[in-house]
Amino acid sequence: MKTLPFTITLISASFITAITPAIFAQAQPATEIYIDKNCRRNQQLPQLERYTIFFRNEFTTNGQKYLFYSARYQDGGVILCVSKPNFNQPKSLNQPKIQANFIDKIVPDTKNKTAFIITVREGNGLDTPMTNYGLDFSNVDRPKLTSLSLLQQRGTLKDGDPSLPNGSFYREHSFQGRANQSITIDLKSRSFEHFITLIAPSGNKIVDIKAVRVNNRESQITVKLPSNGTYKIIVQGLDRTSKGTYTLSVNSNQL
Numbered sequence: 001m002k003t004l005p006f007t008i009t010l011i012s013a014s015f016i017t018a019i020t021p022a023i024f025a026q027a028q029p030a031t032e033i034y035i036d037k038n039c040r041r042n043q044q045l046p047q048l049e050r051y052t053i054f055f056r057n058e059f060t061t062n063g064q065k066y067l068f069y070s071a072r073y074q075d076g077g078v079i080l081c082v083s084k085p086n087f088n089q090p091k092s093l094n095q096p097k098i099q100a101n102f103i104d105k106i107v108p109d110t111k112n113k114t115a116f117i118i119t120v121r122e123g124n125g126l127d128t129p130m131t132n133y134g135l136d137f138s139n140v141d142r143p144k145l146t147s148l149s150l151l152q153q154r155g156t157l158k159d160g161d162p163s164l165p166n167g168s169f170y171r172e173h174s175f176q177g178r179a180n181q182s183i184t185i186d187l188k189s190r191s192f193e194h195f196i197t198l199i200a201p202s203g204n205k206i207v208d209i210k211a212v213r214v215n216n217r218e219s220q221i222t223v224k225l226p227s228n229g230t231y232k233i234i235v236q237g238l239d240r241t242s243k244g245t246y247t248l249s250v251n252s253n254q255l
Helices: none
Strands: 008-010 051-061 064-072 078-084 088-092 102-108 115-121 130-136 144-147 149-157 170-177 182-188 194-199 205-210 218-224 229-237 244-252
Touching: 051 102, 064 102, 130 149, 130 182, 130 244, 149 170, 149 229, 182 194, 194 218, 205 218, 229 244
Parallel strands: none
Antiparallel strands: 008 218, 051 064, 064 078, 078 088, 102 115, 115 130, 130 144, 149 244, 170 229, 182 218, 182 244, 194 205, 194 229
């Protein structure tokens, strides 16, 4: 079977730390900046009232500069804010799907200078689904939020499922993709070690990889799709004893 060329990024085991709010953290600024619950900067806030900024980025729309920033409370919850430069005229974003949730990361959209990709962890735990959202500030007063989820699935490997010659069970899932689309596949299980196989609409295998994190029970793969169509993901246990529940998330990394 011919293997297609692809771009893939693996996240090493060093990514995972203790299950504290730090698991959701990105690189901290050299000097921490604090804001209150109303997005106003205040370096004198007591610890129980402060949110610590972990992301900020200036952008320009309609000839005006703005600052988009996000800050984390000590329990891991995040608030998202927008202001004029230097935190002038700040306001909290009215976006319940991303506001006050656990956010794994925020990155600028590489193809849209007024948009950002926000990865939300749907709960505080290692086996929770991940959802990407695109947030577009073309109209700052009415920012547009778009779900970039291609597949969210909670599944179970169990006796009676299809199996391979070595006795390991597997399940298939499918999603729609497009040519040159960057996606991230997240698979997590507290129960078993696993392999992931991604198959293109042509039937060619794109990637086949063993879980690489948390005792081989968590995987995160970023890959660029070669064509439009229906893709298959095969979740396979390591051997015949590999059974239990898992969470599978597939998200686009661009609007």
